[in-house]
Amino acid sequence: MTTRLDTSFAALSDATRRGVLEQLGRADASITDLAEKFHMTLTGIKKHVGVLEQAGLVTTKKIGRVRTCQLGPRRLEAETAWLERYRQRWDERFDALDTVVQELTRKETSDGRKNRK
Amino acid sequence: MDARIESKLGPVKNRTTVERTSDREVVVTRIINGPARIVFEAFSKAELLKRWWVPKSMGMTLLSCEVDARVGGTYRLEFDVGGPEPAAFFGTYVDVTPYSRLAWTNDEGGEGGSVTTVTFEEQSGKTLVVLRESYPSKEALDAAGTGAADAMVETFEQLDELLVTLGESSGQ
Numbered sequence: 001m002t003t004r005l006d007t008s009f010a011a012l013s014d015a016t017r018r019g020v021l022e023q024l025g026r027a028d029a030s031i032t033d034l035a036e037k038f039h040m041t042l043t044g045i046k047k048h049v050g051v052l053e054q055a056g057l058v059t060t061k062k063i064g065r066v067r068t069c070q071l072g073p074r075r076l077e078a079e080t081a082w083l084e085r086y087r088q089r090w091d092e093r094f095d096a097l098d099t100v101v102q103e104l105t106r107k108e109t110s111d112g113r114k115n116r117k
Numbered sequence: 118m119d120a121r122i123e124s125k126l127g128p129v130k131n132r133t134t135v136e137r138t139s140d141r142e143v144v145v146t147r148i149i150n151g152p153a154r155i156v157f158e159a160f161s162k163a164e165l166l167k168r169w170w171v172p173k174s175m176g177m178t179l180l181s182c183e184v185d186a187r188v189g190g191t192y193r194l195e196f197d198v199g200g201p202e203p204a205a206f207f208g209t210y211v212d213v214t215p216y217s218r219l220a221w222t223n224d225e226g227g228e229g230g231s232v233t234t235v236t237f238e239e240q241s242g243k244t245l246v247v248l249r250e251s252y253p254s255k256e257a258l259d260a261a262g263t264g265a266a267d268a269m270v271e272t273f274e275q276l277d278e279l280l281v282t283l284g285e286s287s288g289q
Contacts, residue, residue, distance in 0.1 A: 083135050083136075083137060083143075084135075086135055086143065086145075087133055087134070087135040087145070089175075090133050090135065090145045090147070090248070091133035091147075092172045092174045092175065093169065093170065093171075093172060094131075094133050094147040094149065094246070095130070095172065096168070096169035096170075096172040097149060097156070097159055097169040098131070098149050098150055098151075099169070100159050100165060100168050100169045101149050101150065101151035101155050101156055101159055101244075102150050102151055104151065104155050104158075104159070104165075105150075105151040105152065105155055108155070
């Protein structure tokens with residue numbers, strides 16, 4: 001599960017790829033459509049689609065000369081991965097906040113004791 | 118003396134939860150081990166904020182931190198993210214109610230930035246922190262990544278390259 005989430009994190013770490021998912025959420029699109037939409041070369045967009053495909057977020061199929069992309073079976077996991085990444089960020093931050101707050105609280109308590117003496 | 122024993126055992130680790138409450142909003146909750154007054158100050162005073170807002174594990178360096186936590190006051194944080202230019206995050210405080218509520222805008226992305234609202238509720242010496250990030254649209258939230266976390270992108274890009282290489286070698 002961790003490895004699968006990691007793959008999803010990696011796939012979602014790039015603004016273009018998030019954009020591609022957003023776009024495919026509205027409608028299927030060909031590689032050419034996506035390249036135009038994101039002002040990229042075919043090679044460039046293929047790399048991004050490759051990463052998304054690897055993560056199971058997108059599937060592609062070739063019909064004639066056109067490769068069509070659509071959302072893959074793991075779109076729901078994408079949401080989970082997004083939230084987990086977000087949670088980890090805040091968890092790290094709040095751990096650090098906790099340390100600062102506990103230190104200040106202790107300091108205040110011991111200062112209070114001193115003042116009472 | 119007490120403090121030494123406590124730090125040796127380590128503080129109790131509270132859980133951080135995240136919920137996407139709507140298309141446009143994410144809510145983060147966490148209990149912090151201290152009174153609301155101190156937690157509020159840790160959010161609203163620059164010298165305290167800069168001690169925790171960018172923990173070491175985020176892998177970036179805070180260059181400057183200016184905070185004027187009054188309604189209409191502004192904040193600005195600048196980070197070294199390894200690039201030629203520092204990354205800046207800035208905005209305006211829209212609600213400052215001592216010890217119970219703080220809200221600010223996130224303006225670094227231009228129009229359509231999110232508004233962050235934090236409430237502090239003290240419960241027997243500890244503080245429940247509820248942080249709400251509201252975006253103007255679903256698209257804005259989806260595109261947001263996780264703010265400062267975008268600095269992590271570099272690490273992820275290395276992973277991406279590996280994935281692409283693996284994909285190519287498996288004959289895709």
